[in-house]
Amino acid sequence: MLSLVHLKVLAAVARHGSVTEAAAELHYSQPSVSHHLARLEVATGAKLVQRIGRGIRLTPEGQLLANRAAEILGRVDAATNELAAQVGLRAGRVRLAANASTLSTIVPAAAAALAGAHPGLELSLFDRHPAESLDMLRQGEIDIALVYRHADAPAEEEGFRLAHLRDDPVYLISQRPGDSLANHRHSAWIGGCEHCQNELDAACRHEGFTPRIASHSDDMVVVQSLVAAGIGVAILPGLALQAHRRPDIHATELTGRHRQIYAATYGSPPDPPAATAVLAALADAAASSTTPRRTTRRNDG
Template sequence: MMNLTHLRVLEAVARHGSVTEAARELHYSQPSISHHLGRLESSIGARLIQRVGRGIRLTPEGEVLAQRAREIVGRVEAASAEMAAHVGLRAGRVRVAGFQTVLSTIVPKAAAELAASYPGIELNLVDVHPVEGLRMLRAGHVDLALVFRHADTPDEEEGFRLTHLLDDPLYLISREPGQRLEDHRDSAWVGGCERCRATMVAACRRAGFTPRIAYSSDDMVVVQTLVAAGMGVATLPGLALQAHRTPGVHATEIPGHARHIYAATYGEPPDPPATTALLDILRAIT
């Protein structure tokens, strides 16, 4: 029969791709890791690990079970934190996944308020793209994910609960004030990665042209510095401009283009008390 120890071992081996690294993380010996994997394979009647040269890889059955193990282990850890929190908000933990601009603007204010109001709550933060943040939330590795959506963003999978915090306008970043997207149909543009530049490209296409992306960076400081140096123009959300503003650039709001910022939780309510406390603070300061 499968047990939690076996699943923890499989999850660690799958994540590290190494028995040695899994043993180090779990403070087990390598023979002990192999023993647990062998017991798990016997209990389900399928081979989970294959030797490949000096390394290992998961079988298809191992891949399936490892994914479920990640979810199960994550939810057990979340439940443990929730039970600990029920002792009272004198102690507890809330794990948050967020993206760069929200972590550098809204979250520090919320963290300071949380520490002042509930000094016993431990706050853990991880900087990831919203897509990855939702994956971590579903798997139970975080308790709350700060994400953004656009008007045309597809609905998320069932189980997520979104609390709207604020709308974040999009701005044209250039060296001259009061300009429009159309003024730069022939200009060089600074764009982010394929996923991050989608909003900029969509705004330009709505204005009747496709931007010529000459430079690529997801760093708001680099983007503004390139614009200030006359290398091109760009778009940035308002939170990025709150986090950092380079001298010599002007920001002009682009009407009709804003991203919607949400705090996402997962599963049926109620949320753990520590998560609810942070969520209440986020709502209050935005």
């Protein structure tokens, strides 16, 4: 019979690839970890680990079970938090992951509102890209993920529930006011993450060219500094400019280009009271957030 202790041990071994490091994390002895792995193999009837030199690695069956173990353990942790939150929101913890632009704009406003309305609620925050956030959500490591999608992005897989918070306009970042994408078909561009790069490619393709990526950065501060130094041009979402805005760069809104900001949860409704309170605070904060000033609107879409 599988036990949570056995699954906890397997998940730790999968994370570290080492019995020694798993034992250190769990505060178990190495023989104890090996014993739990052996018991788990007996219970499942499958070979879960292989000896490789002085180390070990998971078999395909072991990796499959380890993935499920991480999800099960995450769900148990979430259930514990939900039970605590059920007591009138006097206690409980909600774990939330978001990317930098939302984590520095929408989330702080929501956190401040929650602190006043529900002082017993603990909000734990993680700075992650959307894909990482959704993976953490699926594994039960967090309760809510703030993510963004573009209009032509494929839908998330089954199991995720998305609540639309707002649309976030996209801006061309350059040294000239009233600029346009077409003016920069031969310019050097600053690329970002995979999703940002897809967004940039689509916008430039609409203008009949492919951007020449000369530099890369996911950091909104770095991107604006590079643009101000004349190293290249870039595009950024409005929330990034709301979080940080240099006075020596110009932002031109690209009409028809925007990101859709969502709060994602996983599994069947309803959400526990603590998560519901956080979702409501996020919706209020998103609705009241403002677009960046000193911008020019231009139809490049």
